[in-house]
Amino acid sequence: MPDSPFSLRIDGMHCGGCVRRVQQALADVPGVTVDKVEVGRALGTFDPADTDVEELVKTIGRLGFSAQAAPSAG
Numbered sequence: 001m002p003d004s005p006f007s008l009r010i011d012g013m014h015c016g017g018c019v020r021r022v023q024q025a026l027a028d029v030p031g032v033t034v035d036k037v038e039v040g041r042a043l044g045t046f047d048p049a050d051t052d053v054e055e056l057v058k059t060i061g062r063l064g065f066s067a068q069a070a071p072s073a074g
């Protein structure tokens with residue numbers, strides 16, 4: 001199955017430390033490939049057989065940030 005893109009808008013991120021935490025947490029989710037994390041958003045792809053956007057939102061929520069799915073650019 002082809003990977004699906006995800007784009008998350010994330011509130012509560014402030015600095016490079018936040019970026020690293022989000023990047024690490026997403027990368028630890030099976031099936032996820034992180035393309036880019038910056039303050040306020042994260043982009044990448046995931047294998048729909050392994051996870052879904054809702055799980056990624058929850059993963060970021062467990063770090064203390066508030067994430068929501070954003071429309072994919074392009």
Ligand SMILES: [Cu+2]
Nearest residue numbers: 014015017018
């Ligand atoms: Cu920070």
